[in-house]
Amino acid sequence: MGRKRGKKRELRALAAPFTVAPPSGARIRDRLRLGAADESVLTLVGEHLGGHQRSDFTARVALGNVSQKDTGRAARKRKLTAVSSSRWVGAMTRASEDQYQLSVRCLYDERAGLRRAISTIDKRLAVPCGQRGGRLRGYPDQNERFQKQRRLQALTTRLAVVEERIAAERPAVVVGGRRLARVRHHLADAHLTGQEWRQRWDAARLFRTADGESGAGHGNYTITVGPYDGSVTLVLPEPLRHLANAPRGRYRLACTAGFHHRREEWLDRVSAHRAVRYDIVRDAARGRWYLDASWSADTTPPPAPDEIRQRGERLLAVDLNADHLAAVVLDGHGNPIGEPHTVPLELTGPTTTRDGRLRAAITGLLGIAKRQGCAGLVIEDLGFADARATGRETMGRGGRGKQFRRTVAGIPTARFRERLRGMACHAGLFVIAVDPAHTSIWGGRDWQRPLQQQTKTTVTRHHGAAMAIGRRGLGHRVRRRPGVTAPDQRIGQRRATGQTGPVPRPRGTTSPPRTAGTPPEGGKTRLCRGDQLVLLPGPQDRSEGHRTTCPDYGELANSDQQR
Template sequence: MAEPKKKPLRAIKAPFVADGPTGVSIRTRLKGLTPGDDKVLRLVGAHLGSLASADLKRRCADSLEHSADTWVERKRALTADSSSRWAGSITKASHDQWALSRRAQLAHIQGLEAGVETIAHRLSLPVGERGSKRAPGGYRTRREWFAKTRRLHVLEDRLERERSDRAAGVVHVVRGGKRLARNRHHLEAARLTAGQWRQRWEAERWFLQADGESGKPCGNETIRVSPDGGAGIKLPAPLAHLANAPHGRYVLTGRIDFRHRGQEWADRVSANRAVAYRIHYDVDRDRWCLTASWTIPPVQTVPLVQARSGGLIGVDTNADHLAAWRLDEHGNPMGEPRRFRYDLDGTAQHRDAQVRHALTRLLHWARREGVAIAVEDLDFGAEKTREKHGRKKRFRRLISGMPVARLRARLVSMAAELGIAVVVVDPAYTSRWGAEHWQKPLTSKNRRTTRHDAAGVAIGRRALGHRVRRRTAPPPHDRSDRVGHRTAQAGHRARGREGPRPRVPGPRTRSVSPDAERTRATRTPNTVREVRSEQEWVQDSLLLTD
């Protein structure tokens, strides 16, 4: 019986240094608001929200026929019920929402295609045929096979419908969120009353955001915040009678105080540089918040060669912790592995705080060591389908809960503030090869190396440009290196590669006190006898690298 052909390994992409952030966003609470301020904000948000809903409907109706002329027509219609600047912000938000829906539609189509392909392949195999690590086998029973034939027809119908919608430019958007809309029919499961749901739904559909304008007073003509903390908004035309300041403006009683990046924000506002603002209502805490954002020049990334100098820290991302290990420039693990744990159960604020705390500890360690950080370029978009993993619900839930996108974005942003480079590597085979080549050698009586720790070593070595495996050639048969150095060790020009092992302080036997000075470097006895001594050959500790 002929052996099945092994699937060739996929090409591994070269590592690269991640680009720094291009924008800044800070948030604070609107304190000291009076009941009148609260009423005005609610009225303005509800009025502009209704206009945003109508404009988004018109943008979706234009689909692929959208042009500059239709944009101008929509903006002119909105200006009569608001203002020119409010109309510009609303139309821009509609365009961004439509583009986001198109990207989500494409991702959904790709997921459906992967599911159809997997089911069709498994249905073509005999019932009960075993699969392999690289390809799934047939279904276990005739009952499951029949159920999957029906599911295949369902997925094919969905795929055909989505493809036709994409060809026609049709997208399905819910202002306020589809999840919140569905909760209206499952209030008990969502632990909400009808009144609470209505309050959340209205708050999510309000619109109170304005783009910045360079050269205008305080960088924004619609929502203006002065350097001393005074805030005011431009009222839409139907609500101009509520103004308490000239030119149809309403000045809030409360004061703004940005604790994070406050000085940077004040410098921009004082120089009349563009700052975008968004006012939103937090239903859970019953408070109004203000978010300020602006663009910054891209952070100049260091070359890859400079990021590799002195070694780096390889980080393996997991569902509940980050497994990190410090490597030198030759790819050798140094010290002990470290784990930075986080808990992703609970509210979104709690999960976000856990991620930030774990990354803060990791970055402080990297700054003390003076090295870069290596991470994987993970993307589980095509790996979460139940068609791929079948009954492995626990594994699907595991990879679905890994905040890879949030970790990557926050790590790059926080590392840029500390001047730490982030090297991104291809995630192919890092866990498998790390466990194969590094887990057992790095395990000792006093240290239990996990598969995740070994993966961190593999990630770090790939970022340094070395192979993952420790050695690729055995020593010569005569116990010498006359044929040259091993291909996975330090080159002949690496300093210290032939150096002796570091001296361990203290005596070699228990009969001598710990403070006794060691006088000999060998273990030969003091008394010389006429007996030939056979000294066992010991391999010196060499640096392992290409």
């Protein structure tokens, strides 16, 4: 008796490709080389404003998740104005509202992840050890099952805490960073002393943010940067007005700011008195001070993938991997152009080093797109949210599973997408995101060998995945039709992929139905027996010679009818 086959697993519906929106703003940074007097004044201002901003945030959390009109922002601003300045109060209350809304969203995301993990473990615990229940497999032994039961209890406890915070509408927020707060109990492992940790903690809790205002002098009255001389002045809070060295209770720094990166855009805004936000940041680990300028940009809607396909423009398809980027150039019909490209990507070392290497890799991709005349790039819309939430339940166990999980954790999907979106927009290119389902499987199976036959470089399955990503972004089918690519050198000049459908004829150009007496247009389509070259021609060929003209098919057809 044959084995009973279960129901065939259905593939999920693929999401439609979409064009990634360009960045809605810009942020640039310049270093401030402060003296001892300037550092002391900025520290006093930051500590004074930081203490009152934390008090305002506490009052905002106590209100709960209420509508915007019930937040009491006007009353809070009046209360803070007496102890600071009306110029700083707007930024302080806005920061409190933004932090609260972000914390609430994080709570909902954490609850969703905990529920996914609990559901997955519950399903596997329902199956006995070493057995299978449909598509679910039980844990291999009692030891692992016991550990998973303990893990389930811990997740359930965490979920109960999150549910309680959501019901109370009061998220737990650590001003200065929860990670830095935990380092306080592990100073030896972090290679820090108590004094060094205290300096970083105090620097993270300072507040020196000033929102811009259109129509104000150079786009911001609280912190003003001169477009010509680079002078930096700021309004002092009311209790610190005695430290002013400029008119109207302002303090002028001895150093200047130039903003070399994207300076022209910054100059256009400050010269037109458009809103620019400034943040004065202190990096305690490096002992440096920075001035950040940010503003919102006027963006136009990017073209849809269907519009890009109709234009017939080239695209650069990119497959993101843990150690390299695989890229292939495609034309408007989804056919590969030239040789595949491989951009190395080494993500080891400190955070700043990894970020710099990621930027260098993206710069290499943009250079390839520019040289090949591409209008944009196509990437996968990766997130690994579900996989990271369930962990070993869906990503394997043992040595191979552990290695795979480390690989997934090392792929900077979100950072790569954000960096590529900003840098591509600055370079005049757009980005298309597609569903990542089955791109590696289908690309490696259907495109690796054909690409290898057409190029001299080594082609991997990741280049095949890039082909699948690019074709999906253009709206074509990923899989190839069999028998299209011809490895023979004589007939390899034709179109390599043949995946696109035939171009429809214009209306009114359809050929009439052919009959037996209608001669074909454009010359002969089939050679007659006398046209074939033979070593020993027949008697008729000796007397009459080889025929080189097309016979009159109409007469031949009519002669049969006359007999």
